[in-house]
Amino acid sequence: GNSVTQMEGPVTLSEEAFLTINCTYTATGYPSLFWYVQYPGEGLQLLLKATKADDKGSNKGFEATYRKETTSFHLEKGSVQVSDSAVYFCALSDSSSYKLIFGSGTRLLVRP
Amino acid sequence: DSGVTQTPKHLITATGQRVTLRCSPRSGDLSVYWYQQSLDQGLQFLIQYYNGEERAKGNILERFSAQQFPDLHSELNLSSLELGDSALYFCASSVLGSRSTDTQYFGPGTRLTVL
Numbered sequence: 001g002n003s004v005t006q007m008e009g010p011v012t013l014s015e016e017a018f019l020t021i022n023c024t025y026t027a028t029g030y031p032s033l034f035w036y037v038q039y040p041g042e043g044l045q046l047l048l049k050a051t052k053a054d055d056k057g058s059n060k061g062f063e064a065t066y067r068k069e070t071t072s073f074h075l076e077k078g079s080v081q082v083s084d085s086a087v088y089f090c091a092l093s094d095s096s097s098y099k100l101i102f103g104s105g106t107r108l109l110v111r112p
Numbered sequence: 113d114s115g116v117t118q119t120p121k122h123l124i125t126a127t128g129q130r131v132t133l134r135c136s137p138r139s140g141d142l143s144v145y146w147y148q149q150s151l152d153q154g155l156q157f158l159i160q161y162y163n164g165e166e167r168a169k170g171n172i173l174e175r176f177s178a179q180q181f182p183d184l185h186s187e188l189n190l191s192s193l194e195l196g197d198s199a200l201y202f203c204a205s206s207v208l209g210s211r212s213t214d215t216q217y218f219g220p221g222t223r224l225t226v227l
Contacts, residue, residue: 044218051213091214097168102155
């Protein structure tokens with residue numbers, strides 16, 4: 001069945017460092033791909049999405065490109081801030097039932 | 113603020129009891145989804161409703177049920193509660209829920225603790 005695999009956390013970075021969180025997926029058909037962020041004590045917020053191959057989603061300095069050939073959707077940011085500390089979830093939208101299938105989440109901790 | 117509201121924010125109850133979680137979708141959204149977030153299972157899809165009708169079901173236990181009302185709000189009912197049901201329960205909504213490109217907007221969640 002469809003699945004999403006994320007890199008294990010936590011990821012600890014210093015402020016202004018470059019961030020990459022790896023995400024790969026297994027899916028039939030043509031899923032849409034999403035990154036959601038969960039700040040401490042809060043719900044999930046959509047960070048960005050891409051709906052077809054080679055699409056790049058971007059928001060708040062974060063980017064991810066839908067790579068069909070490598071079945072990946074890695075999240076990147078050029079310069080992280082302390083306020084980016086959160087848990088990041090990669091997800092795909094199942095093209096048959098439209099439910100979201102989530103990865104296990106990656107906790108990011110940014111130190112000043 | 114996503115525009116999706118959930119009540120209550122916290123719920124503490126005992127094993128064997130029954131609780132109801134409530135969700136109001138964003139204005140104009142017809143589809144509602146329920147997800148469970150637990151430490152051991154991660155984020156799992158439970159069930160989807162579209163305009164009052166059940167559309168998709170995940171690994172939802174038989175002790176759990178849901179419905180969507182004519183005003184589009186939804187309720188998730190959990191009965192015969194067990195310790196393992198302690199989790200964060202999220203509601204999400206989307207415009208249609210019939211396209212994989214639809215974005216799901218999440219509420220703040222209801223934290224259920226079963227003692």
